[in-house]
Amino acid sequence: MKTITEQKPFEEIEETLGQATRVYLIGCGTCATTCHTGGKAEVLQMKDKLSEIGKEVTGWMVIPTACDDLTREALEENAQAVDRAEALLVMTCAFGVQTVARFTDKPVYPALNTLFIGKEDLPAHFSEICIQCGNCILGRTAGICPMTACPKGLVNGPCGGYRDGMCEVDPNRECAWIQIYNRLKEMNQLEKLSVVQPLKDYSKMAHPRAVSTRR
Numbered sequence: 168m169k170t171i172t173e174q175k176p177f178e179e180i181e182e183t184l185g186q187a188t189r190v191y192l193i194g195c196g197t198c199a200t201t202c203h204t205g206g207k208a209e210v211l212q213m214k215d216k217l218s219e220i221g222k223e224v225t226g227w228m229v230i231p232t233a234c235d236d237l238t239r240e241a242l243e244e245n246a247q248a249v250d251r252a253e254a255l256l257v258m259t260c261a262f263g264v265q266t267v268a269r270f271t272d273k274p275v276y277p278a279l280n281t282l283f284i285g286k287e288d289l290p291a292h293f294s295e296i297c298i299q300c301g302n303c304i305l306g307r308t309a310g311i312c313p314m315t316a317c318p319k320g321l322v323n324g325p326c327g328g329y330r331d332g333m334c335e336v337d338p339n340r341e342c343a344w345i346q347i348y349n350r351l352k353e354m355n356q357l358e359k360l361s362v363v364q365p366l367k368d369y370s371k372m373a374h375p376r377a378v379s380t381r382r
């Protein structure tokens with residue numbers, strides 16, 4: 168699983184930093200590195216860009232997994248440079264940003280937009296794989312998520328709009344339900360298509376979500 172991110176426009180970052188002239192930079196060695204949005208190379212690029220507009224980068228680090236609680240220790244180990252900064256610019260997903268914010272009193276600003284949970288299907292190209300609907304039906308759909316792969320989120324077969332196996336909403340993509348049909352056929356499980364799925368319980372997607380998994 169990866170949290171897919173994109174870098175915010177630099178103008179937005181500059182505006183967000185406002186009057187803060189001393190900035191500490193934080194990247195993430197996991198998802199943001201894979202996305203080329205907040206790994207070492209991107210952190211160093213950001214450092215140069217900030218210097219060009221007159222900001223002083225008091226220090227930087229790429230935390231192995233920024234959303235982990237070990238982020239607290241990483242901040243403590245770099246306390247001197249962090250303390251000198253007026254703001255922390257965090258080049259991680261929103262989970263990492265919120266983790267950093269929990270462990271510092273400094274203003275914390277995101278440098279990335281958090282987009283979705285996805286996979287890298289081509290080099291530097293990412294696709295969404297799950298919208299976290301809270302009621303997984305992959306067991307009935309041959310491991311292909313219709314909530315995510317079908318733009319209409321249909322759970323009981325295709326709409327009438329596909330053409331030559333391609334989606335009517337995005338003709339560059341194969342219809343999710345054609346993919347599901349073909350895969351179920353390969354697995355001799357076409358009977359699963361005759362089972363009508365209950366209406367999707369969207370209350371499971373109501374925010375903020377919280378759950379206890381303790382038994």
Ligand code: SF4
Nearest residue numbers: 297298300303304312
């Ligand atoms: S059905 Fe799709 S959106 Fe729902 S949990 Fe499964 S993979 Fe995620």
Ligand code: SF4
Nearest residue numbers: 317326334335342343
């Ligand atoms: S063509 Fe297929 S993937 Fe596209 S909206 Fe209709 S059912 Fe969904």
